[in-house]
Each structure stands twice: as C-alpha cells, then as structure tokens.
Amino acid sequence: MFHMYVGVRAGGGIGDQIEDPAGDEYEIYRIIFDITFFFFVIVILLAIIQGLIIDAFGELRDQQEQVKEDMEVTRHF
Numbered sequence: 001m002f003h004m005y006v007g008v009r010a011g012g013g014i015g016d017q018i019e020d021p022a023g024d025e026y027e028i029y030r031i032i033f034d035i036t037f038f039f040f041v042i043v044i045l046l047a048i049i050q051g052l053i054i055d056a057f058g059e060l061r062d063q064q065e066q067v068k069e070d071m072e073v074t075r076h077f
Helices: 002-010 025-072
Strands: none
Touching: none
16 A cells, blocks of 8 residues: 555656646647547547447357356257
C-alpha cells in the first residue's frame, strides 16, 4: 500500500514535463487536443476493448452450455 501511495503522489509522468500553458497563444488548441484525445482514446477504445472481452466470455459460456447439452442428450461416450 505504501508503494502505491508514494508512486501515485510522485508523478513522473508526461504531465510533469509539460510546461504550464497559462498565457500561451496555443493554449486553446492544447485544451481541445486533450479533450479529443480523452474522448477518442480513453472512452471509445476502452469501450471497444471491454465489448470484445465481454463478447469473448459470452461465446465461451455458449460453447460450454452446448457441450453440457450435448452430454445430457447423448448420455454415452
């Protein structure tokens, strides 16, 4: 728990290296870029990945039910 607490507070990411945009003439473009990046990468791509995972587990569950149903119907090997 200590490592997580210190690691999260320590930073070290790209946000520590980027200069403060206050007063920069391109500040509005940076804000628009950050918002669109968040929307496309975080929201949409993670939703797609989550959908693929859920679909894969649903398919595995259907296959397992089919095998179980086949074993109940045939009752012999």
